[in-house]
Amino acid sequence: MVERAGVIQAAQRARGLDTEGSVRARLRGVMPLVGPVVLSSLTEVEERSLALEVRAFGRPGRRHLLWQIPDSRAQLFVRILAIAALVIAVGLRLTGRLDGLP
Amino acid sequence: MLELRGVSYRYPGYAREVLVGVDLSIADGEIVGLVGPNDAGKSTLCLVASGLAPASIGGKLTGTLTIDGESMAGRKTHELAERVVLGFQNPNTQRSGIAATVFEEIALGPMNLGLEVAETVERTREAIALLGLESIIERNPSRLSGGQAQLVGIASLLAMRPGHVILDEPTAQLDPAGTRLVGDALRSLAERGTSLLLAEHKTDLLDGLCSRVVAIDSGAIVVNGPADDVLADPRLTELGVEPPSRVRLARAIQAAGGDPRRITAALG
Numbered sequence: 001m002v003e004r005a006g007v008i009q010a011a012q013r014a015r016g017l018d019t020e021g022s023v024r025a026r027l028r029g030v031m032p033l034v035g036p037v038v039l040s041s042l043t044e045v046e047e048r049s050l051a052l053e054v055r056a057f058g059r060p061g062r063r064h065l066l067w068q069i070p071d072s073r074a075q076l077f078v079r080i081l082a083i084a085a086l087v088i089a090v091g092l093r094l095t096g097r098l099d100g101l102p
Numbered sequence: 103m104l105e106l107r108g109v110s111y112r113y114p115g116y117a118r119e120v121l122v123g124v125d126l127s128i129a130d131g132e133i134v135g136l137v138g139p140n141d142a143g144k145s146t147l148c149l150v151a152s153g154l155a156p157a158s159i160g161g162k163l164t165g166t167l168t169i170d171g172e173s174m175a176g177r178k179t180h181e182l183a184e185r186v187v188l189g190f191q192n193p194n195t196q197r198s199g200i201a202a203t204v205f206e207e208i209a210l211g212p213m214n215l216g217l218e219v220a221e222t223v224e225r226t227r228e229a230i231a232l233l234g235l236e237s238i239i240e241r242n243p244s245r246l247s248g249g250q251a252q253l254v255g256i257a258s259l260l261a262m263r264p265g266h267v268i269l270d271e272p273t274a275q276l277d278p279a280g281t282r283l284v285g286d287a288l289r290s291l292a293e294r295g296t297s298l299l300l301a302e303h304k305t306d307l308l309d310g311l312c313s314r315v316v317a318i319d320s321g322a323i324v325v326n327g328p329a330d331d332v333l334a335d336p337r338l339t340e341l342g343v344e345p346p347s348r349v350r351l352a353r354a355i356q357a358a359g360g361d362p363r364r365i366t367a368a369l370g
Contacts, residue, residue, distance in 0.1 A: 046159070047195040050149075053158055054187050055198070055258060056214035059180035064219045066209050 001041055008036045104128045104151060104186065104266045104297050109165035111150050116161075120146045121321045124165070128266070128297040133288060135308035135329060136301040138318040139342040144301040145191075147318060148270045151299055152188035153177060169266060184215065186266040187259040191274050193251035196258065197243050204246070204254055205230070205239040211262040229261035232287040248275035256284060260291065267291065268299045273307060285311050309333055309346035317341060 012032055013019055019029035052058075071079060092098040105127040112119045120143050128134050138144050149155035153174045156163050167174045169185050190196055201207035208229055212222040230236060233253045238246065243254060252275045259267065267288075273281040285307055288298055302308055308315055308329060315332035317325040319341055325332050332338065334349045344350075352362035 044192075044195050047190055047192065048197075048199075050154055050158055050188075051190055051196040051255075052198060053154065053179040054152070054183055054189075055211040055262065056180045056183040057198075057210075058178070059183070059214050059216070061216050063213050063216060064222065066206060066213060066219060066222065068219075 001037065004040060005033060005037045008033055008040070103130060103168075103170065104299070105166075105168045106151060107166045107168070109150060109163065109167065111146060111155060111164075112162045113146075113155075114160040114162075119321060121150060124150075124318075124321075124323055126151070126316060126323065126326070128299055130265070130295045130297050131292050132314065133292050133298040133300060133312045135305075135312035135315040135332075136299060136318065137303070137305065137308070137315060137338065137341075137343045142318045142341075143321040144318055145270050146321070148188055148268050148299065148301055152186050152268050153182040154179065154188060157182060180214075183211075183262070183264075185264060186268065187211075187262055187264040189256055189259050189267070189269040189272055191271040193248060193255045193275065196255035197251065199244075201243055203239060204235060204241050204243050207243040207254060208235075208257045208261050211258055215262065225261045225263060229257040232260060232290060233257045234283055249277060249280045252276055253280060253283070256287070260287065264296070266297045266299075268301075270301045271303065272300070273302065273304055281307055303343075305333055305338075305344060305346040306348075309348055317343065 009017075009019060017029055017032060018025060020026065089098070106124050109121055109124040109126075110119045111121040124147065126134075126147075136144055136147065146155065149159065150163065150167065153167055153169075155161055157174075157177060158179050174182060174185075198207060198210050201210055205226060209222050209226040212225045217225070230239060233256060235250075235253060235257055238250060238254075243251070246254060252272065256269070256272055269288075273284050276284065281304065288300070289311060292298055300308065300312065312329040314327065315325075315329045316323055317332060317335075317338060324341070325335055325337055327335075333346055334352075338345055345353075355362045
């Protein structure tokens with residue numbers, strides 16, 4: 001949207017829109033950009049969603065990831081430790097042993 | 103085979119039909135060109151032939167779309183995507199926005215089909231080779247030139263290995279070398295049995311690539327026949343479609359009193 005706003009601003013400036021000067025003048029210069037930027041973005045969203053649907057984006061089911069990054073031993077240990085800590089914390093909370101903590 | 107029978111279509115909220123009584127069939131391995139003036143209904147015909155209208159954008163369709171003998175009525179868009187793909191004119195809207203590299207962008211379609219990684223990579227590499235994109239596979243898809251983005255958009259569709267491909271002005275932003283590359287890639291797809299519908303203003307691309315050309319005006323097919331006949335048909339000029347340079351040259355030679363056949367023979 002930022003790129004599009006830049007292009008539209010350049011096009012409007014080429015047609016005489018003044019976007020420099022005082023804050024008031026700059027604000028006045030922004031107003032003619034709002035309509036084209038919003039409307040063209042909405043139009044693009046429709047085509048973009050169609051293009052994604054063409055590429056089966058909405059298909060349910062599992063996807064195989066292109067890049068699979070295996071955990072190192074240390075990462076695996078921390079991952080298991082974090083899950084165990086969560087289970088213990090939930091267990092302590094449910095049995096009332098963590099009531100004193102904030 | 104992709105077949106439209108008696109198809110009329112009206113966009114949601116519109117009073118009039120944009121397509122009227124269209125009959126069109128594209129056999130496996132056939133490349134059909136679609137020409138017509140602006141606002142003739144070419145893009146709408148592409149949307150309807152791909153099933154996206156009405157499956158995704160709504161509207162009222164009468165008549166039937168059948169693919170490989172099966173009616174596509176009521177099919178979901180992801181079911182359609184496994185059979186037919188549609189490429190849009192604007193390459194920026196075809197970019198997923200979620201891929202960091204061109205390789206990942208092209209691989210997105212096969213991944214969405216749930217294919218194994220090895221199969222996805224093989225299809226992606228094949229599409230990259232078909233369109234000569236090897237040198238940019240590590241580039242950010244949002245930082246490509248218009249022509250490169252258009253080639254990546256087409257490669258993203260071809261990587262899905264669809265049985266039927268519909269392209270709406272696929273070479274709008276391409277230079278002559280890029281246009282030739284797309285032509286060669288499409289010819290190679292057709293040789294493998296893929297059917298193609300190609301909406302295009304560049305009749306030079308259609309000449310020699312398509313076996314048949316269809317001209318559309320005001321939502322109805324007005325000419326449908328062998329490419330050589332249709333591209334030389336004077337009605338095309340009346341519709342505002344510029345004939346290919348071969349036809350224009352022959353006409354110019356004829357107008358100057360020469361014999362185009364002798365010159366064509368001399369050119370080999």
